[in-house]
Amino acid sequence: MPEANLGVLPPPAVVAFGTRDRARAMLRKAFPRRRGRLALVRTRDDLVAALRTDLVDAVVVDLAQPSDAHWAVAALARDFPSIPFLALVPLRPADLPHAARACSEFEFADVLAEGVDDAMCREIVLPLTFTVRFAAALQDAVAPLGLHGPLQQAVWRLIIAHGGRTVRTDALAGSVKLTREHLSRRFSAGGGPNLKRVIDLARLLAASELAKNPGLDLPDVARILGFASATHLSGSCQRLIGVKSTSLARLRPADLLDRFLRQGRGRSRSGAAKT
Numbered sequence: 067m068p069e070a071n072l073g074v075l076p077p078p079a080v081v082a083f084g085t086r087d088r089a090r091a092m093l094r095k096a097f098p099r100r101r102g103r104l105a106l107v108r109t110r111d112d113l114v115a116a117l118r119t120d121l122v123d124a125v126v127v128d129l130a131q132p133s134d135a136h137w138a139v140a141a142l143a144r145d146f147p148s149i150p151f152l153a154l155v156p157l158r159p160a161d162l163p164h165a166a167r168a169c170s171e172f173e174f175a176d177v178l179a180e181g182v183d184d185a186m187c188r189e190i191v192l193p194l195t196f197t198v199r200f201a202a203a204l205q206d207a208v209a210p211l212g213l214h215g216p217l218q219q220a221v222w223r224l225i226i227a228h229g230g231r232t233v234r235t236d237a238l239a240g241s242v243k244l245t246r247e248h249l250s251r252r253f254s255a256g257g258g259p260n261l262k263r264v265i266d267l268a269r270l271l272a273a274s275e276l277a278k279n280p281g282l283d284l285p286d287v288a289r290i291l292g293f294a295s296a297t298h299l300s301g302s303c304q305r306l307i308g309v310k311s312t313s314l315a316r317l318r319p320a321d322l323l324d325r326f327l328r329q330g331r332g333r334s335r336s337g338a339a340k341t
Contacts (some may be wrong), residue, residue, distance in 0.1 A: 079103040084128040096187035118286045123195035129164040143172045145281030149192040150175035155178040197229030230272020275313040
């Protein structure tokens with residue numbers, strides 16, 4: 067099997083709030099343009115808008131000398147539990163209570179110690195990101211989906227590594243050095259699900275996870291994952307898993323996989339379509 071080219075994977079999307087000059091320099095070094103998408107926001111409303119528009123992998127809140135505005139932003143972690151919030155603090159005794167409050171009261175995922183973690187910032191943040199955790203949680207789905215071949219498993223890993231973002235079959239084909247038609251045929255060989263539907267399933271698995279966030283409604287989820295509208299998202303739910311999109315928030319990944327596999331939902335009548 068041709069070796070998959072991982073260069074097509076999306077860079078992590080990180081949003082930072084309240085960053086000082088030194089903190090900005092630290093984050094820009096950890097997430098340069100070719101290896102990350104770093105956005106700096108100035109207000110709580112700007113952060114909420116970012117979280118409701120794009121798939122954000124992590125949020126960093128600079129808690130050096132925090133104001134009420136900083137704590138209002140920190141409280142958003144409760145509304146977006148799928149997105150890890152991290153506190154950035156200088157390693158000074160006066161700042162440690164701020165880090166402790168962020169972790170205990172607002173359930174931040176971790177703390178970045180400025181001046182100590184600078185060189186390791188990327189390595190600390192990446193395993194916590196939405197996309198990395200999403201992919202890790204779905205690695206073992208190859209068995210219930212019947213993806214037993216090396217090619218099928220490599221392509222599944224590429225799909226879930228996008229975190230539910232739109233993936234084109236021609237991009238996947240290029241990653242494994244096959245034509246789009248050849249990949250689609252080989253992927254569904256032996257009675258396996260067709261590629262287009264597996265791509266759509268990954269998007270619905272991501273939609274289900276995002277729908278569990280109190281800070282997001284279904285139009286937000288549809289927008290974040292590139293569906294044309296909430297109606298489009300709902301139609302995809304009905305077609306692939308036989309439920310309305312309003313049910314996504316209560317369904318576990320195992321529930322979605324089970325519904326997808328019932329009645330041959332993994333295979334369309336017309337075969338794989340363009341995506």
